[in-house]
Amino acid sequence: MSGYVEAGYLVGLGTLATYAVTLVARERAGRRRLEHLESTPRDDPAGDSPVTYAP
Amino acid sequence: MSLTSTPLTRDRTSPSTAAAAGTVSEAGAGGRAAWRAVAVRALGVAALAGIAATVVLGLWVTPPDEFMGNLVRLLYIHPALAWVMYIAYGVSFLSSLAYLWPRTRGPRWDRLAGASSEVGVVFTGLTLVTGSIWGRPTWGAWWTWDPLLTTTALLFVLYLGYLAVRRIPGDADTRARRSAIAALVAFVDVPIAYFSVLWWRSLHQTPTVDNPVNGKTAIHGSMAWTLLLSFVAFSLAYLWLVVHRCRLAVLVEREESEGLQLAIEQRRSEAVGGAS
Numbered sequence: 140m141s142g143y144v145e146a147g148y149l150v151g152l153g154t155l156a157t158y159a160v161t162l163v164a165r166e167r168a169g170r171r172r173l174e175h176l177e178s179t180p181r182d183d184p185a186g187d188s189p190v191t192y193a194p
Numbered sequence: 195m196s197l198t199s200t201p202l203t204r205d206r207t208s209p210s211t212a213a214a215a216g217t218v219s220e221a222g223a224g225g226r227a228a229w230r231a232v233a234v235r236a237l238g239v240a241a242l243a244g245i246a247a248t249v250v251l252g253l254w255v256t257p258p259d260e261f262m263g264n265l266v267r268l269l270y271i272h273p274a275l276a277w278v279m280y281i282a283y284g285v286s287f288l289s290s291l292a293y294l295w296p297r298t299r300g301p302r303w304d305r306l307a308g309a310s311s312e313v314g315v316v317f318t319g320l321t322l323v324t325g326s327i328w329g330r331p332t333w334g335a336w337w338t339w340d341p342l343l344t345t346t347a348l349l350f351v352l353y354l355g356y357l358a359v360r361r362i363p364g365d366a367d368t369r370a371r372r373s374a375i376a377a378l379v380a381f382v383d384v385p386i387a388y389f390s391v392l393w394w395r396s397l398h399q400t401p402t403v404d405n406p407v408n409g410k411t412a413i414h415g416s417m418a419w420t421l422l423l424s425f426v427a428f429s430l431a432y433l434w435l436v437v438h439r440c441r442l443a444v445l446v447e448r449e450e451s452e453g454l455q456l457a458i459e460q461r462r463s464e465a466v467g468g469a470s
Contacts, residue, residue, distance in 0.1 A: 147268045147327045148249065151275060151320050155431065158316050162438045169445035176452040 238434045244427025248274075251420040265331055269417070272324040273402070274424040275317050276346075278432045280388060282314030283353070285436075287381040290374035301447075302440075304370035307377055308360055309439035311353050313432060318350045333397055341394040345387035352380040 252270030259266035286307045293303040325343065326336045337343065359376040362369065391400050403411050403421070413421060 141264050141331060143327050143331050144253070144264055144267045147271055147324045148253070150327065151271045151324050152245065152249070154316070154320055154323075159431075159435060159438075162435065162442060166438060166442045166445060169442060169449060173445060173449050173452065176449065176456060179456055 234434065234437050237430060237437070241427060241430035241434050244423060244430055248420060248424040248427050251416070251423065256416050256420050262332065265328065266417075268324060268328045269402075270420050270424045272321065272328055273421065274428040275324060276321045277425050278428045279314055279317040279321050279346075279349070280384060281429065282310045282317060282432060282436075283349070283381060283384050285310040286314060286353075286356075286377050287384070290377035290381075293370055293374045294378075301366065301370070304373065305440050305443045306436070307374065308357075309436045309443060311356055311377065312439055313435045315350065315353045315357065316435075317432070318346065318353065322346060322350060338397055340397045341390035342387060342396055342398040345383055345390050349380075349383050349387055352383055356380050 248270055252267050256267070256270070258264045289303040289307040289310065292298040293300070293307065322343075325346075329338070330336050356373065356376045360369065360373045362372065364372070390396065391398050402413050403418075405412070411418070
């Protein structure tokens with residue numbers, strides 16, 4: 140078979156696979172970061188303290 | 195795996211009210227999320243199986259072409275990539291319209307437009323590269339300024355520009371409106387690219403299946419079935435990629451919102467600490 144055919148399949152499917160794996164990895168990393176953010180203790184969970192902000 | 199099992203924003207209602215109202219709805223949402231996760235996984239498996247079958251049939255089962263020989267095997271990957279490219283930009287166009295239309299406006303349409311366009315750009319790049327690999331042995335050149343090739347390259351650049359526009363800072367609605375308008379503008383090139391082989395003299399062949407000029411289909415038997423399978427398989431892969439890209443967009447939005455809230459709360463507690 141011609142090397143062009145193999146090259147076409149390799150580039151096409153290889154790039155798609157890389158993109159798919161990258162998406163899943165970014166999604167997992169994002170979920171971990173979000174869980175970390177959500178588990179960060181808050182000083183004021185109600186968020187309604189009467190506060191005067193410093194300028 | 196699901197994103198729908200947790201609320202998008204931190205619940206500020208009283209714990210007892212939230213617990214009472216949440217028990218039933220959380221169970222329902224959890225069930226739906228589990229089904230969605232199973233459906234997405236099944237979609238991924240189906241796409242993977244379809245692509246694997248396309249590769250086996252395309253490389254080893256289907257016969258070589260009378261004129262092109264084994265080079266015809268690129269037929270089972272290149273047109274399917276181009277097909278998905280058009281689908282992706284079509285979805286981006288429709289979801290941008292849905293965002294701009296006041297009755298249907300919502301962040302999900304903006305997210306879908308962004309996700310579909312990004313996946314579309316990947317498929318456009320691959321269409322150009324696989325086309326170039328096919329063009330070298332058949333036309334004798336990696337690239338020519340043929341109408342179809344040129345308008346497809348223009349599509350690639352236009353949608354890269356669209357993705358850049360999406361990254362321009364601004365409030366969510368302004369950013370989404372601006373992006374939706376950019377998507378509508380970029381889409382103008384899609385029908386031009388698709389019909390370019392019919393409108394102008396082109397090196398590229400006219401459509402193989404259901405040619406609009408003579409109404410004929412120039413492919414039959416196992417070659418036709420494998421071509422059809424490749425279209426289905428790559429369409430399923432497109433769907434799977436878009437679902438994951440949308441999920442990622444939701445995560446990024448939630449992370450930004452949570453990060454902002456956390457920063458505000460820290461600022462508040464600093465202010466309280468400073469005042470006391």
